[in-house]
Amino acid sequence: MGLWLVRRVAASAAIVGAVVTLTFLLLHLAPGQPFLPGAETPIDPAVVAELRREFGLDRPLTVQYAKYLVALAHGQLGESFALHRPVAEALEDAIPNTLVLTGAALALDLLLGLVLGVYQAARARRLPDVALSAATLFVSSVPTFWLGLLLLLVFGEWLHWFPVGGVVDPVLHHSLPWAGRVADRLWHLALPACTLGAVGAAATARYQRAAVLEVIGQDYVRTARAKGLTERRVVLVHALRNALLPLVTLLGLSLPFLLTGAVLVETVFAWPGMGKLAADAIFRRDYPVVLAAAIAASVMVVAGNFVADLLYTVADPRIRVHGE
Amino acid sequence: MFGAMPTRLVLATLLCASLVACTRRPGCVGEYCGTLVFASVGEPEALLPPVAQSAVARDVSDQIFLKLADLGSTTNTIGDEDFTPLLAERWEWAGPLTLVFHLNPRARWQDGEPVTAGDVVFTYDAYNDPRVNSPFRTGVRWISAVTSRDSLTAVFRFRRRYPEMFYDAVYHMRILPGHLLRNVPRDQWQSAAFGRAPVGDGPYRFVAWKAGESLELAADSTCFLGRPHIRRLIWRFTPDLQVAVSQLIAGEADALEVLVAPEDLRRVQATPHLATYPYKGSAYGFLDFNLTAPGDSTRPHPVFGDRDVRRALTMAIDRERLAKSVLGEHAVVPPGPMSELWWIWDPSIRQLPYDTIQAARLLTARGWIDSSGDGVRERNGTELAFRLLVPTTSAVRRQYARLLQEELRRVGVDVQIDEVEFSVFSQRAQAGRFDALLQVWNTDPTPSSGIAQTWTTEGIGRSNFGRYANATFDGLVEQASSSFDRPQARRTWRSAMEVINQDAPGVFLFALENVAAVHRRVTNVTIRPDSWWALVRTWRIPPDGLIERDHVER
Numbered sequence: 118m119g120l121w122l123v124r125r126v127a128a129s130a131a132i133v134g135a136v137v138t139l140t141f142l143l144l145h146l147a148p149g150q151p152f153l154p155g156a157e158t159p160i161d162p163a164v165v166a167e168l169r170r171e172f173g174l175d176r177p178l179t180v181q182y183a184k185y186l187v188a189l190a191h192g193q194l195g196e197s198f199a200l201h202r203p204v205a206e207a208l209e210d211a212i213p214n215t216l217v218l219t220g221a222a223l224a225l226d227l228l229l230g231l232v233l234g235v236y237q238a239a240r241a242r243r244l245p246d247v248a249l250s251a252a253t254l255f256v257s258s259v260p261t262f263w264l265g266l267l268l269l270l271v272f273g274e275w276l277h278w279f280p281v282g283g284v285v286d287p288v289l290h291h292s293l294p295w296a297g298r299v300a301d302r303l304w305h306l307a308l309p310a311c312t313l314g315a316v317g318a319a320a321t322a323r324y325q326r327a328a329v330l331e332v333i334g335q336d337y338v339r340t341a342r343a344k345g346l347t348e349r350r351v352v353l354v355h356a357l358r359n360a361l362l363p364l365v366t367l368l369g370l371s372l373p374f375l376l377t378g379a380v381l382v383e384t385v386f387a388w389p390g391m392g393k394l395a396a397d398a399i400f401r402r403d404y405p406v407v408l409a410a411a412i413a414a415s416v417m418v419v420a421g422n423f424v425a426d427l428l429y430t431v432a433d434p435r436i437r438v439h440g441e
Numbered sequence: 442m443f444g445a446m447p448t449r450l451v452l453a454t455l456l457c458a459s460l461v462a463c464t465r466r467p468g469c470v471g472e473y474c475g476t477l478v479f480a481s482v483g484e485p486e487a488l489l490p491p492v493a494q495s496a497v498a499r500d501v502s503d504q505i506f507l508k509l510a511d512l513g514s515t516t517n518t519i520g521d522e523d524f525t526p527l528l529a530e531r532w533e534w535a536g537p538l539t540l541v542f543h544l545n546p547r548a549r550w551q552d553g554e555p556v557t558a559g560d561v562v563f564t565y566d567a568y569n570d571p572r573v574n575s576p577f578r579t580g581v582r583w584i585s586a587v588t589s590r591d592s593l594t595a596v597f598r599f600r601r602r603y604p605e606m607f608y609d610a611v612y613h614m615r616i617l618p619g620h621l622l623r624n625v626p627r628d629q630w631q632s633a634a635f636g637r638a639p640v641g642d643g644p645y646r647f648v649a650w651k652a653g654e655s656l657e658l659a660a661d662s663t664c665f666l667g668r669p670h671i672r673r674l675i676w677r678f679t680p681d682l683q684v685a686v687s688q689l690i691a692g693e694a695d696a697l698e699v700l701v702a703p704e705d706l707r708r709v710q711a712t713p714h715l716a717t718y719p720y721k722g723s724a725y726g727f728l729d730f731n732l733t734a735p736g737d738s739t740r741p742h743p744v745f746g747d748r749d750v751r752r753a754l755t756m757a758i759d760r761e762r763l764a765k766s767v768l769g770e771h772a773v774v775p776p777g778p779m780s781e782l783w784w785i786w787d788p789s790i791r792q793l794p795y796d797t798i799q800a801a802r803l804l805t806a807r808g809w810i811d812s813s814g815d816g817v818r819e820r821n822g823t824e825l826a827f828r829l830l831v832p833t834t835s836a837v838r839r840q841y842a843r844l845l846q847e848e849l850r851r852v853g854v855d856v857q858i859d860e861v862e863f864s865v866f867s868q869r870a871q872a873g874r875f876d877a878l879l880q881v882w883n884t885d886p887t888p889s890s891g892i893a894q895t896w897t898t899e900g901i902g903r904s905n906f907g908r909y910a911n912a913t914f915d916g917l918v919e920q921a922s923s924s925f926d927r928p929q930a931r932r933t934w935r936s937a938m939e940v941i942n943q944d945a946p947g948v949f950l951f952a953l954e955n956v957a958a959v960h961r962r963v964t965n966v967t968i969r970p971d972s973w974w975a976l977v978r979t980w981r982i983p984p985d986g987l988i989e990r991d992h993v994e995r
Contacts, residue, residue: 149864157724157881158494159894159904160576162871167574171628200652201487201632210652266683274687281688287655287675288476288990387679389653397680400834402864 129419136415137189137408141182144404151198151402172198185408195405199398204409207394212413214284215390217302218309219379223371225314226321231364233318234325238360239352241330249322257319265312265385272308279308282387309386313379321367328360335359362433369425468992473660475671475982475991477963479974480685480694484653484678487636490615491568491575496883497676500698500974504658504674505641506615507666509542509561509595510607516971517784518887519927521607527666528556528616528642529595540597540610541590547665550618551646558589563619565597572627580613580890604925605887612886616642644669644978648995653678659995670981671963673995689715695960698973699953701837703769709958716961719771721781721970722953726838726881728758728829728845729907729947736874738908744827745877745907751945753803756796757852758845764951767840775952777938778896780884782970784927785934792942792949801852811853818853826855827876832866838879841950845879870906878906880947886971888934889922896941909946962986 152168153160169175173184188195194204233253237246256264273281280286285301293301332338333356341355342348380392391410398406468474485498490506493499509529510521517523521532529542548556565587568575583606586598597610621640625633639647644666645658656676660669677694679685686705688694690712700706700717709715730745745751760774773781776790809818809825818825831842839860846856861869869875882904884891894900897918898910917937924930942949957973959966962982969975982991 148868149862150868151864153864153867158883159891160494161579162903164574164576164578167571171574171631196632199486201492201636203632207652214653269684269687274691277691281691281693282679282684283677283693284654287657287677288478288673288993291649291995292993384680385684387654387677387681387684389678393653393680400862400864 125423129423132419133412133415136411137186138182140408140411141185141404142178144402144407145178145181147402149402151404153401168198172196189412194409197398197403197406199401199403200406204405207406208391208409208413211389211391211394214388215383215392217306218383218388218390219313221306221310222313222317222379223368225310226317226371227364227368229314229318230321231325233322234327235329235352235357235360237322237326238329238333239348241326246326250326253319253322255319256315257323259316260381261312261316261379262381262385264316265309265382268308268312269385280305282385284388309382309388312386313382317371321364324363324367325360328363329356332356332359359433362429365425365428368428369421371421468994469672470987470992471984473662473668473670473672474984474987475963476673476675476993477671477696477960477977477980477982478675478677478694478990480688480697481676481678482680482682482685484676485656487631487633488639488647488650489630489633489636490617491573491577492631492636494576496973499972501656501658501676502615502639502641503643503972503975504645504977505639505643505647506617507548507641507643508611508615509544510611511975512608512612512886512969512971514967514969515784516782516886516969517927518608518612518889519604519925519930524607524611529611535596537602538599540599540607542595542597542610544593544595545665546593548642549663549665550621550642551640551661552618552621554618554620555592556616556642557592557619558595559592560616560619561595562587562589563623564614564617567617567622567627567630568614570627573630577613580609583609603923604930605889605922608887618642645674648673657995664978666978669978670965671977672991674977689958695963696974697958698955698968700771700956700958701768701953703771706769706771706956714961715958716966718957718959718966718968720955720957720968722955723780723782723885723970724881724883725775725778725780725949725952726841726879727778727947727949729878729880730754730945731873731875731877731907732910732946733873733908735876736872738873742876743823744825747807748944749803749807750809750825752793752943753800753807753852754849754854755793755800755945755948756803757800757854758848758948758950759795760948760950761795763841763844763848766844767837768951768953771954771956772951773954775949777942778882778892778947778949779888779938779952780882781952781954782884782886783888783891785888785921785931785938787931787935787938790935790938790942793945797852804852809853816850816853817855824855825853826857828857828859830859830861830866830869830875830878832863832879833860834863835879835881838881841879873906873908875906879950880906889918892918892937893922896946907946909941909944911940911944914940914944962988 152165173181197204197207200207233249237249240246269281272279284305290298290301338351338356341351380396383390383393394406395410481497483495483497485493485501486495487493488502488505490502507528509527510524511527513523513525515523528544528548530545532540532542535541544556544558550556567573568577568581583600584597585600588596590596599606618640622635625635637650644661644664646661648657648659650656655678658674660672662668679688685697686708689697690708692714700709710717730751731742732745734740734742764772764774776788776792779786804818808820811818829842831838842858846858849856870878882895895904896909897915901908901910914937917933917940921930921933921937924933957968963980964983965979965981967976
């Protein structure tokens with residue numbers, strides 16, 4: 118176990134290092150340039166040249182790269198070109214928002230997907246299964262931004278049931294007691310989390326249905342039925358545990374998404390998270406923010422895979438890590 | 442039993458939360474209440490005026506920091522007679538190159554310190570400091586020095602005499618608190634903490650800024666300009682314009698400065714609680730021809746190097762029809778490279794007509810003939826074709842590009858559209874690596890600096906991307922910019938515009954007539970075209986018009 122852990126940590130560090138290097142190179146080699154005005158306003162090239170000098174972009178690429186690595190080793194992510202603030206501060210603001218949104222969406226995705234998948238498998242090839250299969254296929258095919266705009270239009274603009282974007286009500290929030298603030302946050306979270314969660318749940322349900330169907334025909338399930346157990350107990354207790362492995366894989370793949378967020382949903386719902394921050398930074402060629410986002414994402418990918426590997430051993434005792 | 446228990450618990454919790462949520466402190470009533478929420482597509486980069494250039498940073502900063510004086514309703518930038526006092530209660534000329542401002546003795550910083558002439562000196566020094574690297578530095582380049590005669594008297598000295606000396610002295614700089622910024626190293630102003638929690642001297646003071654969410658200001662009831670009627674201003678940041686319009690319609694925001702798409706305008710006009718306010722636009726859009734070979738400015742462009750071909754292409758485009766179909770009723774064809782904001786706007790300026798027959802004749806006369814019968818003209822084996830560069834971020838320009846492609850195809854010109862992201866678009870424009878591009882310029886209130894930077898020889902290497910150069914035009918622009926006599930200046934500008942129109946270095950496609958939307962409960966609404974919300978301190982919400990959010994105490 119110890120050796121396996123050391124190997125995994127070393128490999129993970131190498132992966133993150135490679136991501137930083139590749140991102141750095143690609144960013145600087147890609148066309149486009151930082152320090153452009155946000156709108157179509159003439160800008161003095163001398164001002165841009167001075168900004169490039171100030172941020173060291175006039176130095177050779179190798180020097181810039183070495184300086185970035187040294188700063189990174191000291192825990193410094195640098196100053197954003199476009200936001201006029203340290204990158205770490207921008208991340209501090211964005212990460213909690215993304216964790217809340219994607220955490221809620223992921224919970225909805227897994228729970229709803231699991232329930233629907235199991236329900237469909239238990240009623241395979243009957244009317245509820247066929248109807249739900251069609252519905253989940255439709256929802257998983259819908260672009261998230263389109264679904265988001267539709268929900269905003271119907272539940273926000275027309276019915277006024279939910280707010281049209283934002284994390285909290287900017288007028289009322291600070292005047293509310295703590296419980297009201299929590300309710301306000303949940304109220305604002307509902308539509309974006311449902312948008313993101315519904316699309317994910319539709320896909321999860323299809324995976325889960327297939328997984329349950331695969332195990333439901335196996336001998337040990339037949340044995341459980343022969344013992345006189347109820348169908349509910351057979352499916353939920355005996356079949357489901359072995360059918361959870363695909364879900365563990367999906368969870369592992371989903372963890373990086375917790376931090377990188379969902380760019381389109383964040384844009385549609387004016388939700389200031391990591392995805393939006395990273396996408397804006399790419400368009401503005403805000404190199405320090407893009408690099409920080411890449412580091413955060415790669416760390417999450419590595420951590421996600423690590424957690425998934427550990428969960429496999431819990432879900433399936435036959436699986437053991439190398440070295441044991 | 443097992444299933445019902447958690448459901449009841451959740452419902453009870455939500456009910457309690459809702460009840461507690463509804464129990465708020467008693468709210469504001471009467472005059473001087475009112476909370477105005479702006480739906481804002483952009484977010485300020487900082488609230489330190491010398492280093493922030495975006496329109497939304499300007500909008501917010503203008504509530505917090507004051508200029509010495511401001512443009513009047515005429516937006517006349519020549520002389521000083523149309524300016525209104527702000528920090529300076531009066532001013533006088535002490536010679537042709539010396540301007541003396543007398544500060545209002547009642548002006549105070551929001552921390553209680555008086556605003557002094559020393560702050561004015563400090564501000565000029567900061568704007569002019571290469572370490573601060575302010576984009577407004579060029580605006581104050583003709584000021585040689587600013588000194589203080591006493592604590593309330595600031596003296597400006599100029600390098601030369603010109604008609605917009607006063608405009609340059611007051612328009613570019615918001616006066617800064619020297620006592621709070623003196624110890625901040627100048628090379629760190631770009632990301633100074635002050636820029637995210639500023640202290641100013643304007644009608645509103647900074648309250649809170651949650652990045653990506655909202656920014657709040659509160660009225661300063663002690664402001665010497667008078668207590669603003671509206672108590673709270675909140676900018677609600679929304680990255681998508683469609684969502685911003687939806688917030689407005691849903692009653693979650695009160696004001697939006699520009700409705701771009703005709704469909705958005707129709708949606709807003711159909712909403713009973715919203716009123717629309719048309720005002721002069723500050724932007725114009727055009728098809729910019731690169732007069733030199735892409736990437737090699739020493740050689741003429743094979744197509745656009747020929748003046749007659751440029752004229753023919755201009756005459757082949759029905760600009761009126763394109764403006765109406767893309768932008769609806771709120772755009773017009775400009776009589777040259779100008780926005781409606783400029784005082785030189787004159788629809789009677791001579792332009793090339795829409796005349797496809799004449800355009801075809803001109804192309805044929807220049808040797809461009811469709812001899813192969815494939816619909817595209819050619820000369821010496823080279824097709825009459827070019828690539829049109831468009832930024833993907835602009836739906837308007839992408840739509841225009843397709844319509845232009847169709848219009849020019851009818852006279853035998855093959856146009857291929859290159860859609861690239863804005864950063865790449867801008868880089869290629871500045872490097873001259875394009876045949877033609879669709880550009881929009883947002884102009885400041887004066888044509889003098891804008892035209893020089895974008896269309897004269899002086900602008901080559903800056904924002905004159907197409908490298909248009911005509912000594913006659915340059916001379917007329919210089920003459921117009923130097924004239925103290927406004928009618929004479931207007932005549933000279935007209936001549937300059939007619940020269941550039943005849944040369945056709947670009948096709949001037951549209952000038953926007955902006956429309957703002959504001960909640961009907963707000964009265965005294967005045968929108969200044971160069972700075973939309975500059976007069977918010979004079980807006981009012983009558984006591985009988987207050988809605989729930991107006992009563993809310995923070």
